[in-house]
Amino acid sequence: MRLETLAGPFLVLCVSVFPMAAQEQTPPATTTAPPAATEEAALPSCTDCHDVMKPFATNPHAFGKVKKDAPIPNSLCETCHGDGKEHILNGGDKTKIFKPVGLEGSNKTCMTCHDTATDRITRHGGMHSNSVAVNCLTCHSIHNGDAHSQHLLAKNELALCSNCHSTQVASFRYQPYAHRLGRGGMECDSCHEPHGRPGRESLRLTRAGEAPCLNCHADKRGPYVFQHGALAIGECTTCHEPHGSANPKRLKRATVLAVCIECHSPTGTGTLGSQPPSFHDITSPRYRNCTTCHVAIHGSNRDPQLLK
Amino acid sequence: MKRTVIITLALLLLTMAAHAQPAPFELEAGYRWLDLKGNNDMYRSQINERNGFLIRSFTMSTQTSQFDRLRVDISDLGVGPAGSLRVAADHGNLWKLRLGYRTTDAFSALPNFANPLIGQGIIPGQHTFNRTRRMLDIDVDFFTDHWISPFVGYSYNNNHGPGTTTYHFGQDEFKLAQNLTERDHEFRAGAGFHYGAISGQLLQGWRNFHSTESLSLFTGANNGNNPGTVIGQPVSATDITRVDRNHVDTPFTNFYVTGDVRNRVRLVANYVHLAASGDGTELESANGSFASFAISRFFTGFNENARSAARNDTWRGGGRAEVALAPNVDFVAGFQREHRDLNGTALVDSVFLNSVLFSGADKKDLETALNATSSVERNTDMFNATLSARALGPFSLRGEVRESKMDVDVAPDLSEIVVPGAQGGAFNRRIRTIDTDANYAKAGLLVGVAWRRDRANEPIFRTDYTDRDRYRLRAAWKSPKDFFRAGATAERTSQNNDRPDIGYDAHVRQISGDVVITPIAGLSFRASLSQFRSDSDVIIRHPENFTLDHSINLENGKAQEGGFTFFRERFSLDGSMSRFTNRGTLPFVVMRQRARVTYDLKTKAGVAFEWDRDKYDELNPAFGYYDASRFGVYLRWRP
Numbered sequence: 001m002r003l004e005t006l007a008g009p010f011l012v013l014c015v016s017v018f019p020m021a022a023q024e025q026t027p028p029a030t031t032t033a034p035p036a037a038t039e040e041a042a043l044p045s046c047t048d049c050h051d052v053m054k055p056f057a058t059n060p061h062a063f064g065k066v067k068k069d070a071p072i073p074n075s076l077c078e079t080c081h082g083d084g085k086e087h088i089l090n091g092g093d094k095t096k097i098f099k100p101v102g103l104e105g106s107n108k109t110c111m112t113c114h115d116t117a118t119d120r121i122t123r124h125g126g127m128h129s130n131s132v133a134v135n136c137l138t139c140h141s142i143h144n145g146d147a148h149s150q151h152l153l154a155k156n157e158l159a160l161c162s163n164c165h166s167t168q169v170a171s172f173r174y175q176p177y178a179h180r181l182g183r184g185g186m187e188c189d190s191c192h193e194p195h196g197r198p199g200r201e202s203l204r205l206t207r208a209g210e211a212p213c214l215n216c217h218a219d220k221r222g223p224y225v226f227q228h229g230a231l232a233i234g235e236c237t238t239c240h241e242p243h244g245s246a247n248p249k250r251l252k253r254a255t256v257l258a259v260c261i262e263c264h265s266p267t268g269t270g271t272l273g274s275q276p277p278s279f280h281d282i283t284s285p286r287y288r289n290c291t292t293c294h295v296a297i298h299g300s301n302r303d304p305q306l307l308k
Numbered sequence: 309m310k311r312t313v314i315i316t317l318a319l320l321l322l323t324m325a326a327h328a329q330p331a332p333f334e335l336e337a338g339y340r341w342l343d344l345k346g347n348n349d350m351y352r353s354q355i356n357e358r359n360g361f362l363i364r365s366f367t368m369s370t371q372t373s374q375f376d377r378l379r380v381d382i383s384d385l386g387v388g389p390a391g392s393l394r395v396a397a398d399h400g401n402l403w404k405l406r407l408g409y410r411t412t413d414a415f416s417a418l419p420n421f422a423n424p425l426i427g428q429g430i431i432p433g434q435h436t437f438n439r440t441r442r443m444l445d446i447d448v449d450f451f452t453d454h455w456i457s458p459f460v461g462y463s464y465n466n467n468h469g470p471g472t473t474t475y476h477f478g479q480d481e482f483k484l485a486q487n488l489t490e491r492d493h494e495f496r497a498g499a500g501f502h503y504g505a506i507s508g509q510l511l512q513g514w515r516n517f518h519s520t521e522s523l524s525l526f527t528g529a530n531n532g533n534n535p536g537t538v539i540g541q542p543v544s545a546t547d548i549t550r551v552d553r554n555h556v557d558t559p560f561t562n563f564y565v566t567g568d569v570r571n572r573v574r575l576v577a578n579y580v581h582l583a584a585s586g587d588g589t590e591l592e593s594a595n596g597s598f599a600s601f602a603i604s605r606f607f608t609g610f611n612e613n614a615r616s617a618a619r620n621d622t623w624r625g626g627g628r629a630e631v632a633l634a635p636n637v638d639f640v641a642g643f644q645r646e647h648r649d650l651n652g653t654a655l656v657d658s659v660f661l662n663s664v665l666f667s668g669a670d671k672k673d674l675e676t677a678l679n680a681t682s683s684v685e686r687n688t689d690m691f692n693a694t695l696s697a698r699a700l701g702p703f704s705l706r707g708e709v710r711e712s713k714m715d716v717d718v719a720p721d722l723s724e725i726v727v728p729g730a731q732g733g734a735f736n737r738r739i740r741t742i743d744t745d746a747n748y749a750k751a752g753l754l755v756g757v758a759w760r761r762d763r764a765n766e767p768i769f770r771t772d773y774t775d776r777d778r779y780r781l782r783a784a785w786k787s788p789k790d791f792f793r794a795g796a797t798a799e800r801t802s803q804n805n806d807r808p809d810i811g812y813d814a815h816v817r818q819i820s821g822d823v824v825i826t827p828i829a830g831l832s833f834r835a836s837l838s839q840f841r842s843d844s845d846v847i848i849r850h851p852e853n854f855t856l857d858h859s860i861n862l863e864n865g866k867a868q869e870g871g872f873t874f875f876r877e878r879f880s881l882d883g884s885m886s887r888f889t890n891r892g893t894l895p896f897v898v899m900r901q902r903a904r905v906t907y908d909l910k911t912k913a914g915v916a917f918e919w920d921r922d923k924y925d926e927l928n929p930a931f932g933y934y935d936a937s938r939f940g941v942y943l944r945w946r947p
Contacts, residue, residue: 058369063376119564119578124630124638131704133747167818170838174867174888184384185392185410208560209580218465218492223620225652232684248421253861254894256422265848266730268809275727281852285424293476301588301616304724
């Protein structure tokens with residue numbers, strides 16, 4: 001199936017639907033009507049002063065709460081900012097309104113609805129555990145999110161993560177062999193759970209609980225009759241750098257020989273990694289390029305030596 | 309592909325013109341030209357941006373009568389090398405749709421990687437591919453505000469395309485043409501539930517993977533890679549064909565449940581199980597003049613028929629408790645157990661046609677049979693306990709202890725063992741970890757330190773550490789009004805195994821810093837510097853003479869980048885240039901220049917120009933040099 005073929009008609013459909021919808025738009029069935037208090041009606045609207053609120057109708061927090069061509073109801077703003085009456089009556093006195101900032105802002109606003117725990121999310125003990133250093137408002141901007149990012153991110157994901165994880169982002173940005181991030185659909189959160197999955201590197205596992213690499217590289221799941229130990233017991237990162245690498249195939253070493261021989265040198269006991277037979281003269285180019293013969297390096301169903 | 313994008317753009321323009329009224333979307337689409345000097349294969353292996361039409365970006369977020377929320381995002385869909393489409397739609401609490409589509413072109417034809425013929429000046433290497441992967445994910449949730457919320461989902465992953473590979477056969481290596489098709493379907497259904505303080509989700513999935521790999525002798529590769537004879541006889545092939553088929557069925561279950569106890573304690577339990585069952589067949593035939601040391605014979609033909617079955621039965625289960633000791637002070641403790649059981653059987657029937665002993669005697673067709681079984685069993689227990697104070701004034705502190713204990717039993721088939729030893733047995737590896745970090749955040753200043761220490765009893769692989777320490781120091785400061793921002797990170801990871809026969813010692817040091825200055829609204833300058841140094845050393849043994857040696861790998865990279873952004877009314881300009889130099893085992897220089905100009909011709913329409921230049925040069929030898937400029941002209945539409 002070539003979905004690019006469908007992408008065009010789909011776009012056309014979307015573009016076609018919207019203008020019609022703009023004309024026909026009616027409040028959704030589940031709309032929670034804003035309080036029709038006469039007191040509120042008598043007060044100026046928040047949008048009279050705060051331009052940032054004008055496009056709020058397309059904000060996920062406004063879905064079902066804003067009527068077509070109607071101003072943003074003050075009650076919607078007050079969900080997070082608290083009662084704004086004093087603020088309005090005092091000519092916009094900033095001390096009379098709650099502005100969610102930092103951890104306190106997250107706790108009093110975001111976490112009142114979003115404090116959920118699942119197998120993959122914790123906001124109390126994970127890497128990003130809603131602290132003074134990293135909290136909801138560090139990454140999300142409710143009013144000024146990046147237009148091209150989902151989930152109201154303050155900036156695009158790569159720039160956002162770069163604020164703290166600049167060394168990791170540098171490996172994507174500068175290394176010649178790197179996953180392509182920021183364009184084309186792959187982002188940091190394709191592999192990492194930003195909301196603090198407990199466990200190693202907050203990895204986002206597949207639905208079947210496997211390493212995130214296998215979400216795309218489905219062929220490497222196996223199972224194989226003859227598993228390469230590095231994959232069966234180790235993991236993809238035994239041989240590969242997941243972000244970016246100076247080495248082809250994102251390998252951890254610059255040459256195939258180095259990748260292989262470092263394990264396949266059983267100089268003592270108690271480690272896994274067979275001894276290559278002595279005809280493997282690694283001073284000869286023929287034997288310095290192990291995968292010329294051992295092509296099925298991830299595993300094979302037919303050949304114990306992974307030759308096919 | 310180009311035709312598809314042209315048609316798409318034309319239809320889009322017609323549709324928008326027909327409606328001629330505001331629509332809340334942003335579209336940027338146009339054409340990209342490539343000007344390439346140097347090695348095309350290397351360029352495509354690393355970047356692969358080609359000539360053609362491109363929907364550079366599209367974003368629409370709206371409410372309609374059909375949708376309470378409809379959001380569509382497109383990034384780089386068209387000529388590739390990677391593009392995506394995402395759709396999110398909600399209709400009240402009745403249903404919620406998430407659709408994601410990604411396409412990725414993967415190309416590899418590296419001149420001097422795993423290429424035994426590089427000394428003869430033959431490039432690229434014999435392992436190449438030119439494939440496309442397409443992935444689709446659709447998930448629909450129903451009745452999202454009910455106590456029970458069913459959902460269904462489907463994923464599709466298709467990877468296909470030609471390539472070349474090699475085959476060690478008859479005491480030579482032959483280049484083969486390869487055609488690969490892989491299809492993976494995943495169906496899933498389940499329900500989320502939320503009842504009082506209890507919530508969770510049960511998911512049942514069925515995955516079906518099918519691959520077909522067809523191989524044939526590459527044109528002109530009849531004489532193999534190696535000149536000369538084997539025991540006086542030349543080795544050559546007139547034809548080699550092989551077809552491999554694999555089929556894997558994987559049902560899986562994923563379940564978790566959480567419960568709140570008086571808003572102070574949250575309990576989470578999870579369980580995931582997959583049972584992959586694979587079947588494979590192979591048919592191979594070859595004709596020519598071959599030799600085999602395994603059967604000590606010459607032969608002129610080969611037929612093979614293989615059937616295989618492999619299973620992977622894996623489950624993981626565990627739980628954790630999150631206890632709020634005080635406001636912003638939490639204790640989290642958890643335990644996970646994972647069991648993985650891999651086993652396989654293969655029946656390989658091989659017939660060597662017209663075989664004769666190396667002496668020339670005993671001419672006959674010789675049949676061999678391999679009936680192999682293999683198994684790997686892995687059990688891992690993981691325990692962790694974390695105490696975190698998320699806000700002590702401007703400080704946040706976190707300390708965690710973890711223990712991971714892995715027991716592995718490997719039972720190889722005898723056919724795997726060429727040189728006895730180090731291919732099977734029982735292995736036990738326990739890792740104890742202390743992981744801490746402390747941060748200070750106040751008035752735009754953020755300072756963080758982190759330290760992690762891992763101690764393991766035994767390695768399983770020779771590059772497993774027994775001692776590992778990681779330090780990280782981070783600081784950032786942002787002035788009021790965002791006039792100035794500076795950040796720096798320094799990391800060092802050291803790992804080693806002092807066992808005398810292994811002598812593994814590895815270090816990674818990374819430093820990066822960046823500065824952004826915004827002197828006036830609409831103008832900002834940025835600069836960054838990062839340095840990456842990695843070195844590793846481990847004792848190895850030469851197979852040919854059993855002497856001990858050191859495998860040393862060095863990477864010493866330094867990146868500098870500078871750029872600026874300027875925008876004023878209808879005009880914006882963003883430019884940057886960077887240089888990355890690696891002086892390690894594989895020295896190279898990467899230089900990149902980027903520029904992007906946008907100009908709004910009208911309120912709703914504008915143009916964008918992009919220039920991207922990437923120059924890559926390997927210092928010694930310079931097989932992989934390229935200098936690639938891409939020029940993009942895009943129409944911007946924002947009704």
